[in-house]
Every structure is written in structure tokens, then in C-alpha cells.
Amino acid sequence: xxxxxxxxxxxxxxxxxxxxxxxxxxxxxxxxxxxxxxxxxxxxxxxxxxxxxxxxxxxxxxxxxxxxxxxxxxxxxxxxxxxxxxxxxxxxxxxxxxxxxxxxxxxxxxxxxxxxxxxxxxxxxxxxxxxxxxxxxxxxxxxxxxxxxxxxxxxxxxxxxxxxxxxxxxxxxxxxxxxxxxxxxxxxxxxxxxxxxxxxxxxxxxxxxxxxxxxxxxxxxxxxxxxxxxxxxxxxxxxxxxxxxxxxxxxxxxxxxxxxxxxxxxxxxxxxxxxxxxxxxxxxxxxxxxxxxxxxxxxxxxxxxxxxxxxxxxxxxxxxxxxxxxxxxxxxxxxxxxxxxxxxxxxxxxxxxxxxxxxxxxxxxxxxxxxxxxxxxxxxxxxxxxxxxxxxxxxxxx
Amino acid sequence: xxxxxxxxxxxxxxxxxxxxxxxxxxxxxxxxxxxxxxxxxxxxxxxxxxxxxxxxxxxxxxxxxxxxxxxxxxxxxxxxxxxxxxxxxxxxxxxxxxxxxxxxxxxxxxxxxxxxxxxxxxxxxxxxxxxxxxxxxxxxxxxxxxxxxxxxxxxxxxxxxxxxxxxxxxxxxxxxxxxxxxxxxxxxxxxxxxxxxxxxxxxxxxxxxxxxxxxxxxxxxxxxxxxxxxxxxxxxxxxxxxxxxxxxxxxxxxxxxxxxxxxxxxxxxxxxxxxxxxxxxxxxxxxxxxxxxxxxxxxxxxxxxxxxxxxxxxxxxxxxxxxxxxxxxxxxxxxxxxxxxxxxxxxxxxxxxxxxxxxxxxxxxxxxxxxxxxxxxxxxxxxxxxxxxxxxxxxxxx
Numbered sequence: 001x002x003x004x005x006x007x008x009x010x011x012x013x014x015x016x017x018x019x020x021x022x023x024x025x026x027x028x029x030x031x032x033x034x035x036x037x038x039x040x041x042x043x044x045x046x047x048x049x050x051x052x053x054x055x056x057x058x059x060x061x062x063x064x065x066x067x068x069x070x071x072x073x074x075x076x077x078x079x080x081x082x083x084x085x086x087x088x089x090x091x092x093x094x095x096x097x098x099x100x101x102x103x104x105x106x107x108x109x110x111x112x113x114x115x116x117x118x119x120x121x122x123x124x125x126x127x128x129x130x131x132x133x134x135x136x137x138x139x140x141x142x143x144x145x146x147x148x149x150x151x152x153x154x155x156x157x158x159x160x161x162x163x164x165x166x167x168x169x170x171x172x173x174x175x176x177x178x179x180x181x182x183x184x185x186x187x188x189x190x191x192x193x194x195x196x197x198x199x200x201x202x203x204x205x206x207x208x209x210x211x212x213x214x215x216x217x218x219x220x221x222x223x224x225x226x227x228x229x230x231x232x233x234x235x236x237x238x239x240x241x242x243x244x245x246x247x248x249x250x251x252x253x254x255x256x257x258x259x260x261x262x263x264x265x266x267x268x269x270x271x272x273x274x275x276x277x278x279x280x281x282x283x284x285x286x287x288x289x290x291x292x293x294x295x296x297x298x299x300x301x302x303x304x305x306x307x308x309x310x311x312x313x314x315x316x317x318x319x320x321x322x323x324x325x326x327x328x329x330x331x332x333x334x335x336x337x338x339x340x341x342x343x344x345x346x347x348x349x350x351x352x353x354x355x356x357x358x359x360x361x362x363x364x365x366x367x368x369x370x371x372x373x374x375x376x377x378x379x380x381x382x383x384x385x386x387x388x389x390x391x392x393x394x395x396x397x398x
Numbered sequence: 399x400x401x402x403x404x405x406x407x408x409x410x411x412x413x414x415x416x417x418x419x420x421x422x423x424x425x426x427x428x429x430x431x432x433x434x435x436x437x438x439x440x441x442x443x444x445x446x447x448x449x450x451x452x453x454x455x456x457x458x459x460x461x462x463x464x465x466x467x468x469x470x471x472x473x474x475x476x477x478x479x480x481x482x483x484x485x486x487x488x489x490x491x492x493x494x495x496x497x498x499x500x501x502x503x504x505x506x507x508x509x510x511x512x513x514x515x516x517x518x519x520x521x522x523x524x525x526x527x528x529x530x531x532x533x534x535x536x537x538x539x540x541x542x543x544x545x546x547x548x549x550x551x552x553x554x555x556x557x558x559x560x561x562x563x564x565x566x567x568x569x570x571x572x573x574x575x576x577x578x579x580x581x582x583x584x585x586x587x588x589x590x591x592x593x594x595x596x597x598x599x600x601x602x603x604x605x606x607x608x609x610x611x612x613x614x615x616x617x618x619x620x621x622x623x624x625x626x627x628x629x630x631x632x633x634x635x636x637x638x639x640x641x642x643x644x645x646x647x648x649x650x651x652x653x654x655x656x657x658x659x660x661x662x663x664x665x666x667x668x669x670x671x672x673x674x675x676x677x678x679x680x681x682x683x684x685x686x687x688x689x690x691x692x693x694x695x696x697x698x699x700x701x702x703x704x705x706x707x708x709x710x711x712x713x714x715x716x717x718x719x720x721x722x723x724x725x726x727x728x729x730x731x732x733x734x735x736x737x738x739x740x741x742x743x744x745x746x747x748x749x750x751x752x753x754x755x756x757x758x759x760x761x762x763x764x765x766x767x768x769x770x771x772x773x774x775x776x777x778x779x780x781x782x783x784x785x786x787x788x789x790x791x792x793x794x795x796x
Binding site: 001002003004005006007008010011012013016037039040041042043044048049052053055058059060061062063065095096098099102106107108109110111113124126127128130131132133164195196197225226238239240241242243253254257258260261263264265266267268269270271272 | 399400401402403404405406408409410411414435437438439440441442446447450451453456457458459460461463493494496497500504505506507508509511522524525526528529530531562593594595623624636637638639640641651652655656658659661662663664665666667668669670
């Protein structure tokens with residue numbers, strides 16, 4: 001009566017693993033500023049809240065496995081604003097972007113197959129790879145050049161007979177990098193040459209700064225059969241707790257297989273789908289205010305950290321994260337120390353050690369992911385506390 | 399660029415596969431009475447709706463991976479009403495009972511391992527078995543004796559070195575059978591003898607009729623480390639669309655592994671969890687009215703079908719389904735015919751062909767699952783239409 005090997009092996013969430021230390025700090029009366037998790041502090045839009053308040057359907061029944069048609073249609077109108085033509089039957093609503101990743105991995109790859117992902121990468125890909133028995137093959141990137149994609153030969157060297165897909169997350173969690181059209185072209189050429197799928201995680205699509213435009217892999221019409229995009233309202237509309245995501249693909253085989261997996265779990269949450277509909281029905285200028293707010297925060301963080309001796313940081317272009325190098329030997333030890341032994345004015349900060357974003361062993365041990373999802377005032381304070389903490393830590397621990 | 403083998407292999411939902419025929423019937427102006435799906439028509443309780451209407455948290459953030467503590471505590475109070483002592487840390491909130499099944503299969507069994515399930519069984523077990531690469535070993539039951547469990551030797555004969563668990567669903571979907579304490583004892587002895595887990599799907603716990611009491615496998619204290627119960631508010635509180643379920647286990651290893659899977663998908667829906675909290679906070683006498691209603695319906699259905707020549711039906715004791723044998727060769731053909739070629743007074747009925755509930759090939763081809771989740775008046779009408787349909791079908795198709 002032992003649990004399964006995979007139950008043993010699946011990675012505990014590295015983002016959440018420090019939580020007990022944060023809880024203990026809070027219990028001691030220390031205020032913990034969370035730079036460790038991408039949970040936006042921006043309120044959900046009014047129309048989302050109105051959906052809850054005005055809910056009048058007495059029976060909370062199952063919806064369609066692929067999600068409500070009204071919502072799928074609203075999603076196509078949203079993409080039409082980006083000149084990306086889609087039909088409602090190219091959109092499959094999932095329970096969060098997480099489920100979209102899970103279904104996508106399971107539909108594109110069998111047990112033992114490989115998916116190439118630039119590293120560092122969003123840690124929850126590992127969980128779903130474990131679930132699906134799929135091997136993630138990391139493509140190492142580097143903080144020095146701002147985590148740009150390597151030359152085509154370096155990417156190609158990772159392709160084996162078991163490779164089924166390449167996954168690109170842009171704007172990137174955890175690095176903040178937005179891939180250029182030229183970088184995307186490089187990968188598009190490879191998926192054609194090697195007959196692969198191209199998976200795009202584009203949940204941060206609107207979070208691009210300095211006038212940059214996000215290019216979606218859905219814009220490559222000549223590979224449209226190869227493209228699967230996983231998407232979510234969590235960040236786009238500050239609705240992490242709603243658990244509404246989606247798969248977008250014009251490949252009918254992929255869609256049909258994902259739908260069978262979707263049928264097994266019956267349907268996504270009904271009320272929250274209607275809340276998502278309200279969000280997608282908002283005018284596109286909603287994003288401008290959000291983008292301005294995050295640009296301001298990005299600047300505060302970047303300007304605050306870039307001149308710290310020993311810190312390596314490149315200005316992030318998108319999402320609301322950045323991976324930085326720190327002048328410490330063991331970033332996990334430092335992160336725990338910040339929570340358990342340090343405070344300034346009764347406050348400390350929580351950061352996410354980068355090793356959780358790497359699958360290559362012993363990578364990222366001197367790097368951390370910083371999220372800027374706290375308000376301007378708090379972020380300035382957090383930068384000040386972080387600097388003081390780092391200085392003190394180095395004095396104590398060399 | 400082909401999709402995965404498992405994407406090909408996973409079973410399309412047999413419950414939903416007839417939907418196109420139903421849609422076409424509706425398009426022709428025929429009213430379709432749904433006896434095919436267990437989607438209760440009973441409104442969600444007032445306190446659930448109040449939760450939506452009174453929602454006032456502006457930020458819809460992530461919650462804990464294991465679910466909100468308040469909800470987990472409310473669940474333990476609910477079980478205390480049944481004299482089943484649990485701690486909040488024995489309860490892990492999932493996105494629907496579906497996810498609870500998925501996590502449970504993945505935690506108890508590795509790829510190629512086996513779980514024994516009495517057959518016919520809830521069809522979505524197959525989807526999650528495919529996901530997890532787990533083999534379901536069916537234990538054949540029979541409509542003639544009301545789908546009672548076979549003697550201990552017959553169950554034991556299904557156990558192999560790869561068997562990890564036995565799963566019992568009681569009250570049973572799709573058969574309506576409620577296992578007696580003696581039947582449970584038989585299985586409990588076996589899981590001890592062969593060092594197995596015992597999984598209980600008890601989502602219909604309150605739906606037991608004729609004064610019967612449901613016995614939970616959580617009541618067996620001497621095997622408490624072996625027990626994992628999957629549960630859900632979908633049926634209990636008529637909240638199918640809320641997608642709130644849970645795993646209940648006192649085994650800390652199982653819980654810890656399930657939690658890691660749970661972390662990978664971040665959290666269950668927030669607002670809906672609070673709606674579930676409102677439901678669990680209702681007094682237990684809420685169930686009496688629901689039980690009375692379903693008892694009445696069960697009687698209408700049973701009395702209406704039992705005397706049809708060639709129909710084999712045993713009086714179901716629980717849930718709101720029954721599997722019946724029909725005097726037809728191919729029940730799927732009959733079900734499609736009812737939708738596409740038959741109507742009475744502008745109405746027809748939709749039934750669920752039983753083969754989808756069997757994994758043994760060519761089983762259940764003359765059986766159907768009938769759900770009684772439509773109101774009394776409509777159910778009487780449905781029985782009348784079904785009888786007329788069956789008579790006409792036999793006249794035409796022998």
C-alpha cells in the first residue's frame with residue numbers, strides 16, 4: 001500500500017514551498033511583501049463582478065465540455081482586434097490555463113515523448129509533464145543577454161526523434177522577455193523542417209511595454225495546423241481565482257482529442273465562464289490603464305535593482321516578472337533567511353528562488369524571480385528592504 | 399505532426415455522443431426529455447446563490463492549492479453529522495469530483511497499474527484512467543440480481559501483482575445500487591489481505607431511499623490509512639456547474655502527493671468555493687426534501703417500467719439512475735432511433751446506452767441507463783413516451 005512513483009516524483013511547487021516561512025514571519029508580526037508570486041493586486045473589472053451580483057439562473061447545471069458558445073465567440077472577437085481570424089470551434093474553454101497545458105501536453109505527446117522549452121520556464125509545466133509522462137527538454141538561456149533565444153543550430157540540436165513540440169512562452173514568465181518576430185521565425189522554420197507542433201503560452205499578451213507589440217504564433221498562417229496556443233483570463237483580466245483558460249487551435253485533430261479529455265471532466269465552471277464573457281466583452285482600451293500601471297512598476301523595480309553591486313538584471317519587456325542574478329551562493333538559503341531572520345521597519349520581502357524554474361540540475365542557484373504585482377508605493381518599499389536585506393546577508397554569509 | 403496515441407485512444411464521452419441527434423431533433427421542433435444525463439433540475443440552494451450576489455472581494459486572486467480552510471472545516475462538520483471524525487487537513491478541495499478521481503488514480507497507481515472497479519461503472523473513470531495510464535479491471539455485475547457485489551472469491555480472482563486499489567461507488571452511478579455493510583466488509587477484508595487502497599466514490603451519499611442508510615468506507619477505522627474518498631457538491635447540492643469536489647483521506651502520504659498535483663494547477667475556483675461553503679453550512683435537514691423528491695421520481699420510473707414485457711429492472715436504492723435491460727439487440731441504434739425517427743405528441747426521450755458504462759467489449763448492448771432528474775410530471779410523460787417508442791421500435795426492427 002504505497003503511493004505511486006509519480007506521486008513521489010512530482011515536484012512540489014517551488015513557488016509555494018517557502019510559504020511556511022512566510023506564515024511564520026507573519027505570525028511574528030512581520031509584514032511580508034510578496035515579490036514571489038504573480039497574483040495581481042489589480043481588482044477584477046467591474047463587469048466581472050456584475051456577473052456574480054446579477055446571477056439569476058437557479059439551476060447551476062453542467063455546461064458544454066468545450067465551454068459556452070457565447071464565451072468562445074467573444075474570444076474570437078477579442079482576437080479579431082489583433083487581426084487574428086478564428087472560429088468559435090477553434091476555441092476550447094478549460095479550467096484555467098493549467099488545464100489547457102495539461103490537455104495540450106497529453107494530446108501532442110505520448111509517455112516518453114519530448115517537448116522542448118526554453119529554460120528557465122514556468123514551473124507548472126513540470127507538474128503537467130509529470131502527469132502526462134512527457135519529458136521536458138530544456139533549452140538553456142542566459143540572464144546576461146536577457147534570455148534571448150539562441151541561434152537556430154542550438155535549438156535544432158535539442159530535437160530528437162521523440163520531439164513532438166517546441167513551447168514558447170511570450171511575454172515570458174519567469175524572465176519578462178518578449179520574443180521578437182525574428183526569434184519566432186527561427187522556431188517556425190524548425191517546426192516546419194522537423195514536422196513538429198508549436199505551442200504558445202501567450203497569457204501575458206497585453207503586458208508588453210515601451211511600445212512593443214506582441215506577435216502571436218497564431219499569426220503564422222503557413223503553420224496554422226501546427227499551432228496550439230494556451231491562454232487564460234487569470235492575468236489578462238486579473239481573475240486568477242476564476243480558473244478560466246482555453247486552448248486555441250485550428251488543427252481539428254488536436255481539438256477533437258482535447259475535447260475528449262474535456263468531456264472526461266465534464267465542463268469548466270459555469271458562473272465563472274459568464275464572468276469571463278463579461279471580461280472579453282470589454283473594450284480593448286481597458287488594457288491601456290493596466291499596461292501603464294505595470295510599466296511604472298517595471299521601471300521602479302528595474303531602476304531600483306540595476307545598480308546593486310553584483311546584481312545582473314536586463315530590463316524586462318513584458319509580463320510582470322524578471323529573473324535576476326544575485327551575488328549569493330544559494331538563493332534558496334537567502335530567500336529563507338529573508339523570511340526567517342531579517343526585517344526592516346517590521347517588514348521583509350519574499351522572492352522566488354530560480355532553481356524551481358530550471359529543470360537542468362544546479363542551474364539558477366544564484367538567481368531569483370521577482371514579480372512586480374504590488375502597488376507603486378509598496379514596490380518602492382520592497383526594493384529598499386530587499387537591498388538592505390541583501391547587503392546584510394552578504395555581510396553575514398559572505 | 400500527428401497527435402498522440404492516447405489522444406486517439408481516449409474514449410469519447412458515450413453520454414454526450416448522442417448529443418448531435420438530440421440537437422437535430424430539437425431543430426425539427428421536437429421536445430427532447432433528457433433521461434440520459436445526471437444533471438439535476440433542482441435549483442441550487444438559496445445560500446449558494448446569495449454567495450454570488452453578495453460577493454465583495456475586489457481581487458479575484460489565487461487561493462490555497464488545497465482549497466480554503468473555511469470550506470475544509472465546514473466539510474469536516476458535515477461529516478461529523480455522520481459520526482465520521484475528520485480534520486481539515488484530511489480534506490483537499492478539487493475542481494469537481496472529476497479532478498478528485500484524476501488525482502487519486504495518479505497518486506495510487508503508476509502507468510500500467512490496475513484498479514478494480516465493479517462494472518458497469520461511471521464512464522468518466524475511463525477518461526482519467528487514460529490520462530493516468532492506469533488500467534481499469536472490470537468486475538462484472540449483473541442486472542438480474544440488481545448489480546450486487548459477487549462473492550469474495552470472484553473479487554479476489556481479479557487481484558494481480560499490479561492491483562493497487564479497488565474502487566466502490568455507492569450509491570452507484572449508473573446502477574442505483576447501494577452496497578450493504580456486508581458487501582463492503584467483503585471488500586475491506588480483501589484490501590487488508592492484499593495490501594490495497596480502497597477508493598470510495600460517495601458523491602450520492604444522501605440519495606438513498608426507503609429508509610436505507612449509506613455506509614461510508616470512511617467508517618472503517620481499522621483501514622483508515624487505505625481509504626480515499628472522492629466527493630463532490632455537484633449532486634449533493636445541485637451545483638454541477640460549480641466544479642467543486644474533494645479528496646478525503648487520512649493517509650498523509652496520499653494527501654501530500656495529491657497536494658503536489660494540486661499545486662501544479664494552482665487552485666480550485668475561488669467564488670465557487672465560497673458558494674460550496676454556504677452549501678455545507680446548511681442544516682442537514684435540507685436533504686430530506688431532496689430525498690423525498692427523488693424517492694417519488696424513482697417510484698414513478700420504476701412502476702412505469704417494471705411491467706414492460708422484456709424489460710429487466712431492479713428497484714434502485716440510491717442515486718438517481720438505474721440500468722435496465724431492454725428487449726432490443728442494439729441499444730445504441732434504439733437510442734438514436736428515438737431521437738431521429740420517433741416522436742409522440744411532438745416529444746421524445748433521450749437515454750444513455752449502457753455499453754459506455756462497460757469496458758468489457760460487447761457488454762451492455764441491450765441495456766440503458768435511465769436518470770430520473772426531471773420533474774414528476776415530465777417523468778410520467780417520459781415513461782409514457784418511452785413505452786410507446788419501445789413498442790414501435792420493436793414492431794419496426796423486431
